[in-house]
Amino acid sequence: MGTEVVLVAGLTDHHVADEIWRRSPDSALVRHDLSRLAGGTIRRWVDGVLTELELAHGCVSCTLRLDLLPLLEELNCRVIVHLDPVLEPEAVCFALAETDIRVDAVVTVVDRATWLADATGEDTLAERGMGAADSDERTVAQVVVGQAEFADALVLAGDGDPVLDAVLDRLNPLAPRQDLSALDVPALFAAIPANARRGGFDDGFGSLLYGGPSLEPAHGVSVVHFAKQRPFHPMRLHGAMGVLLDDVVRARGRVWMASQRDEALWLESAGRSLRVGNLGSWRESGHGPAQELVVITTSPEPEKITTALAAALVTDEELALIDELEFADPFTDWREEE
Known part of the structure; x- marks a missing residue:
């Protein structure tokens, strides 16, 4: 049948990947922890079974190339991948484009309490103690904005915020949104439109107004x-x-x-x-x-x-x-x- 994946991203703690897994018969759940990557070690769980792996080079690209991609090809089923909080799904999909693995959906979890401050701030991942490697100079804003922008569906945690809603309407107008407290996995996946990205990306010469966002201001956005x-x-x-x-x-x-x-x-x-x-x-x-x-x-x-x-x-x-x-x-x- 080949491998198809659902990537679940987000800087916040959540149970969304577990819930999607429970709703997906005959699927596997893969989870990565890159907090020790700078020392050349990653931790990976497959259906709850932990494996610790040593890498010659402690970097994100090596994690994808030497561990995640071979693992997904080996599993040969539907796989729910709970990405480490600092992984950006676009980078993962770029790596997957060289394989026969199909991306069914990218789901990102957004923390309403912190997302907007993170998305307009200047903190680096290293300053937060979250750098994936010694050479990781990315900012928190780059990660959270990229995770939300590339998603096919968004799950929002916390109380509603009209300013954040207005930002997401313009950052990713195609992605359906649900509250984490009332997560309905089948309904969320059914709401993903036929023209969703699903891991695809262009060469930089495509439309910059992807999904047709409103150009009218709302709530100060x-x-x-x-x-x-x-x-x-x-x-x-x-x-x-x-x-x-x-x-x-x-x-x-x-x-x-x-x-x-x-x-x-x-x-x-x-x-x-x-x-x-x-x-x-x-x-x-x-x-x-x-x-x-x-x-x-x-x-x-x-x-x-x-x-x-x-x-x-x-x-x-x-x-x-x-x-x-x-x-x-x-x-x-x-x-x-x-």
């Missing part, structure tokens, strides 16, 4: 959609980065830089962390070069984001001389910006 047919001046964009960090839950999109006009860059922020990477050539993408960024913000003045980004574009004079000008470019090495 706004979506800024910035799209322009003009490159950024790299130094001015670097100086404007603060608007993508303050009161921002998520910013993501494609960037066209005057200093690298043939290359499409990918910009992504969560909370107070921001990363810039290289998507490849605009020519090979099928997209014409252009700016497109989507920002989910709780700022009372979201228009300041548009104003700051517009001011970072090259001027008419710079555009006329663009082939002759040399632009200092702090983004050349695709380093993570903090």
Whole structure:
């Protein structure tokens, strides 16, 4: 029958994976604990049976490649995978894409009491004592935002919060949501739409408004959609980065830089962390070069984001001389910006 998996993610303690397992006849429950990964050890349970494994390299990618993937292929059934709290389901699905394992659903548990503060904060996992390895420099915001954004369904713990609901409506509008206190597994899975991601991902050139989120503000939450047919001046964009960090839950999109006009860059922020990477050539993408960024913000003045980004574009004079000008470019090495 092959292996199909349900990935259950979330930074909070929960029993959701166990409940899905109980509702899935002839399935297996796999749980990982990466708290000792920095020392080269992981703990893994299969249907409650503990195994401790030693890895030559204590890193998340080795855990996936050397343990989880071979295990899932060996089980050859429906597997409910309770991910370690610091694992991001997108990274797991990226690894699974090289196998015949099918992702049936990604379920993320969101703690209403802490999620929004985590998603707009600057704490690193290491500062919380949760780093998956000595080299793990991720922030808590990167993890919780990524977990919620990539989910096919969301389970919410704690009391309702209209601001959080408005954020999730815009971060992941397709995912059905249920309260943890009234979890109905069959109903939750039945509500997952036919066009849900189910572990799939694009190359960075897909729609930035996945699921068609509302662009109207609600409860102090706004979506800024910035799209322009003009490159950024790299130094001015670097100086404007603060608007993508303050009161921002998520910013993501494609960037066209005057200093690298043939290359499409990918910009992504969560909370107070921001990363810039290289998507490849605009020519090979099928997209014409252009700016497109989507920002989910709780700022009372979201228009300041548009104003700051517009001011970072090259001027008419710079555009006329663009082939002759040399632009200092702090983004050349695709380093993570903090």
